[in-house]
Amino acid sequence: MTTIPDPQGGTFRLSMLLNDTRYRSMTLQAIAALILALALFYLYSNLTANLRAAGLNISFDFLGAPAGYDINQTLVDYNSQSSNLRAAIVGILNTLLVAFLACITATIFGVLAGVLRLSNNWLVSKLMAFYVEIFRNIPVLIWIIIIFTIMTAVMPGPRAFRGDAATSSMLMDLFAFTNRGVYIPGPYFTRGIGGEEGSVVNWLLVIGVLVASYFSARFMTNRANAIQADTGIRPNTLWTNLAIWFVPLIVLLFILGLSWDIPALKGFNFQGGIKIGGPLIALWFALSIYTGAFIAENVRAGIQAVSKGQTEAASALGLRGNRVMSLVVLPQALRVIIPPLISQYLNITKNSSLAIAVGYADITATLGGITLNQTGRAIECVLLLMLFYLVISLLISAGMNVYNNAMKLKER
């Protein structure tokens, strides 16, 4: 086999920069770098000229100044005298809260709809197809506004719950759906550590017990696997696992004296319990039902991607229906479903920025909305906002890469 090498040595001519494959890519890249540098310089000089003309500068000092506005739904302490940075943190937490809630419910909706769409039942599968098509083809912003309108214009005011001739009543005397938000019972501890102020410690304790239960349960399952591998007989782990999960938790909650604070109508509004504001509900529900339609399609595609031969082979090996599902079909379907599912989670996080349309105080509404308008620090605010979303996106994609590598078919 012969190859014709590029002529070696010889004198260097200028035309070789374009015609010689050894140098051409260098030339092109040099040109690209030059154009890029020129473009950046052009934009930068415009920026500085414009800023000078407007008498502005780039400074992040405003983050420390008092924000001067109130936020009605906060996860951490905040008042109007807190700094803009604090407001941004409240916004970040609110974004993460709604994204987290919406991811969970969207997955539930999506999996349900996706599985039911494959159902043998003609009516159910058509109904699910209808749901998917309706929600996929109408902008999410419209859904958010529709549900927000339901929450504010259709729900009764607290006044409707009052008196003998009340037109509305609380669901099971526990939940109140009003146009100011939904009130649900809130848990609290009567014998908690540190009284009212130390309630965070109590919750950390509960989480700690749950984590410990998780690891113990996993240990039990591993031990059962080992015994099964040795002897072929699998010890029954159901009751021990249930006990590991529930007994310590119930004991702890009893010691701490768990009690429920039930909302009740006092004065002009409901008091007590946890208030979930209308904007949060609108955003949460709209995002989950909209994204659920997309997830349903992913789930359907994933299940259909597992070839029928796999099910048949598993049945031929003598596995029963539920084991066929859990041991053969699901692991293969999940490999197809999870990556698009995670990118749907990413979409939820990004779409949660639409909160600004209904007045939910997420990071876009605090930092990119009120703070930006009050301080006039447009460039700084938008940059910080983008940075936040970029970090979240990169974290989620990093997680997805780790998962993909772990789940990759091990090829030799």
Add this chain to the structure above:
Amino acid sequence: MSDTPAQSVAFVRETAIPPSPAPANASGIVKWMRDNLFATWPNALLTIASIYVIYLILAGTMPWIFNGVWNTNSLAECREVLDGTVGACFSVLTERWNQLLFGFKYPVDQYWRPLTAFLLMFAALAPVLFFDLPRKLLIITALFPFVAYWLIWGGTIWTPLFALLGFVAGYLVYARFVTQSFAVGFFGGVFAAVVVWIVTGYITPMLAPEQPLLEAVPSRDLGGYMLNMMLGLTCVSLSLPLGIALALGRQSSMPLIKWICVIFIEFIRGVPLITLLFVANVMLAYFFPPGSGVDLFLRVVIMITMFSSAYIAEVIRGGLAALPKGQYEAADSLGLDYPQAMRLIILPQALKISIPGIVNIAVGLFKDTTLVSVISMFDILGMIRGPILASTDWNGVYWELLGFACVVFFVVCYSISQYSQWLERRLATDHR
């Protein structure tokens, strides 16, 4: 051996028994229902639950829709006509349809202009969407942007004409030199076009008549569903070539070019569209030369185009990666250089694979154009939430307006996705 003749056999049937009809419960609609609706007990329960859900939906909406009022002037009058019964107040649509479709500032006597552009759009899109139509129709497609621009914005006809002239000049130069080398042709074409634009840019103000044929309409007067369609169509068509360039750049063997494309794509895909619209609204103006005064519509188009081009680039990258390596090697072994290989062999196949993905992006982008209402542009949603619901006549007519927005978006998006599925079947060249 046997002496028993035929008569020992009592009876031999010589014709086949005609098939008897299947039992009533194993044929026709009964069988279908047994198989598809009531196969098992849980299945039957599901069916009944579904019927109940459908009943609830229909019982909630049908009286409201069919009892609707179409010809009153305000919500109060509507309620008078309905007299306590359940019914929709569709008169908001008959009274404000023009605002929903064109925004509230577009001159009323000029509505024929965007309408003509809308109809022309079908003629322009037809040869792109359906390959069987004669290729000559693509001329309409090429002319459409300039005609539509002139129809919608009005003003002097020289602006779109000179823009077109630039493209023609660029194409002529490209066609002249492309036989030598693609790069020479391409950059020569770009250079020629830019020269024409700069030169005519000086001439246009001199040629502009006092009274243009079509009254000029500034961008900020555009609104309603027209704005959504304009943004969607413009940004998708602009982002296609940009997306192809980015996808090719990301596949490039030159590290610098590759990394520029990777950073651009990942950055854009990592942030929500709404932050990019904030950039368009409050930040982008700082990056233009002082006093250039680029209007909001153009800034939004720039940002949405960047946004969708990053997504389209990823779809096309998927198409490029899905091509068998043999195609690249075959192109190389034929002695084609990079532009030739891409134009003649790789891209036609890669784009074909990516069409469903691109259509998905286009549908998503069209839906996302509603986000401009957040930065106070009056698209259909902005019109509903702003001027119409805030007016004293129609304060409180939520469902009719939002339902209308749902219907117009659903019709367009669903048709596009149906088209995409048709195209997928049409383009499937593998025989299965």
